[in-house]
Amino acid sequence: MPAASTHFRYEELAGFITELIRRGTLVPGSRVPSLREISRQRRTSVTTALHAYRLLEDRGVIEARPQSGYYVAQASRDIRPPTTSRPPARSIDIAVPAVMLKLLEHAADPKLVPLGCAIPSPQLLASGRLDRCLARAARVNGAKLNIYTPPRGHLALRREIARRALRWGQALSPDDVLVTCGCTEALSLALRAVTKPGDTVAIESPTYFGLLQVLQSLGLKALELPTDARQGIAIDALRSACEARRIAACVLASSFSNPLGCTLAEARKLEVLALLARHRVPLIEDDIYGDIGFGATERPTPFMALDRHGITLHCSSFSKTLAPGYRVGWLAAGERFMPRVIEAKVASTLCSPVLPQLALAEFLSSGGYDHHLRRIRRVFQDTLHRMVRAIEESFPEGTRVTQPEGGFVLWVELPRPADTRQLFAQALERGICFAPGVVFSASGRHANCLRLSGGYGWSPRLDRGLRALGAMARSAD
Structure with a gap:
């Protein structure tokens, strides 16, 4: 385009x-x-x-x-990217920290400055037009569609998802797509299809805390891989892990990962695919932020579109771009994995609600989604630029921060010995919410880091909250 x-x-x-x-x-x-x-x-x-x-x-x-x-402009000081993580080179049992539950309790509280919850503001979403699609679907087909769909989901939505996949070079049939209750269920179904309790799963460090909860609930062990904010995972570490032990699956975010915002270059994606195929390790791809790139091209190429080995299970959702409350995601997999994915879907939620699927299918077919994406990309890019500037001006000397090319989250590394769990408690008292770094690690690492969300767009309130957070971090330095 x-x-x-x-x-x-x-x-x-x-x-x-x-x-x-x-x-x-x-x-x-x-x-x-x-x-x-x-x-x-x-x-x-x-x-x-x-x-x-x-x-x-x-x-x-x-x-x-x-x-x-x-x-x-002359930078007030040199803002560098966060240091590359150095997790232990062993698989570990996962224990979700108590602070994660507190974060989830407060993240969506409208009384708090919204730096904690990685969802877009309702004011940025195309809710009016989408709600009209939902109302029309209910009015015209409500009685007829007050039923269970097949486990894969409604054909109209699966067809639209397959059509969009053509834009990034992936030929999907609607039968290759299964509709889920958000991306988290997609990740859970994919893991259930290729692992069993006690297995080891290779993941990024830091990684999305929801994935850690899924791994814990399935009785899986995590092997954290060193991950750089610019380059992504350390492929040498992944190679060593595959050679040293049995890895049941690898879960990677392909574009604008949460929380680092990194995107693997296409050549590195091909290298990862070849490595995993050689060791017969399925790749579960989290591509939930793929549509929110700031560059001239529409989106980076996902792993699935580059995969010639048939090892990828592609997970995504509309929660970060269009309708978090609809809880509509999807999982794309080939013949090798789809029967086990369907079996896991039937055993968990049987099927997903019909009317939200129809509303999204109509919205996608109308072309409204592309116009909406262009608008929110501009908002998120501008917000992250302003947030980095505020961090540069107000956080302690030596603070490091990501500058991603997509998505709407920032990963901030404070000088040691900062403890963002203590800062989190202080910030809540001041009416500010953010995500402390320890919730993004299976091994309790990243205590001096935090994730900030720009999903609500820039505002004087966000500016004040960010600068107040920087002042608290300085006083604790």
């Missing part, structure tokens, strides 16, 4: 300037081209250039100097 169809012209221009800075063509403190100069060079209007420069100002990328022009 051409970039012009996914971004406004001023955003393309802002991206061009940002890329010049990233490559070192424009360095901190240097003057950027004037509005007239850049508009002439890029063949756009001065008004478009002004919009682009104002956007870059808001993000802290450039700054205006009276009577002088625009300059690349």
Whole structure:
């Protein structure tokens, strides 16, 4: 899809300037081209250039100097990415920390500054149009569809999901898709299809805390892999693990992972697939954030679209992009795994609710989803830029933070010996919620880290809460 169809012209221009800075063509403190100069060079209007420069100002990328022009902003200090995790090279039993339950209790509390819950704000979602689709489905087919669907889910939605998969190079049949109650159920069904209690599952570290809960409930052990905020998992560590012991499955987030926001390069994805295929290890792919990329291309290529070995079970959902309350996710698997997935689905929830599936199918077929994605991508990108700027200005010296190219979460590493469990308790008293780092580890690591959500978009309230959190972190330093 051409970039012009996914971004406004001023955003393309802002991206061009940002890329010049990233490559070192424009360095901190240097003057950027004037509005007239850049508009002439890029063949756009001065008004478009002004919009682009104002956007870059808001993000802290450039700054205006009276009577002088625009300059690349001088960073107050060098914000570096978090250090690569170094988990133990052994499988461990999982014990979900008590602070996780407290986080889940408070994460969606509207009275708290919403930095804890990784869901989009209801105001950002296309709820009005989607609700109309749901009302129409209930009015027209409510009585007829007040039934159980087949375990795979309603054909209309499975067909739309298969059609969207063509955009990232995956030829799916509707029969390759099974509708689930969110991505968490998809992950659970995939694990139940390929493991048994006591098995070891290789995972990222840090990883999504919901996955840890699923692993614990299924009686599985976790082998945490070192994971870099830019490169993703350490493939050498995965290779060593596969050679040293039996790995029943590997669970990886392919794009904009939670909480690190990292995306494996396509060449590294191919290397992972070849390695796992050689050792006959199924790959369970969590691709829930794949549609929320900030680049010109629509989305990174998932593992499943690159898999020529038939080892991937692809899990995703609409919870992070469109309808968290509908709890509609899906699992795509081939002939090798689908019978066991269906068996696990029947044994757990039998089938998923029908009307939300029909409403989503209508919304997808109308083209409304693509327009909605373009809008929320812009909001999340702008929010994360502003959050990084606020962290840079208000958190302790030596703080590290991710700068992901998609999704809406940030992983923040405070200087040791910070303990974000204590900071979490203090923040709740001040009306602020975030996710402490220990909930993202099976081995109780990352105590000096935290995850922040930008799912509610930027606001003065979020700014104040973030800066207050930084002040608390400084006082505890």
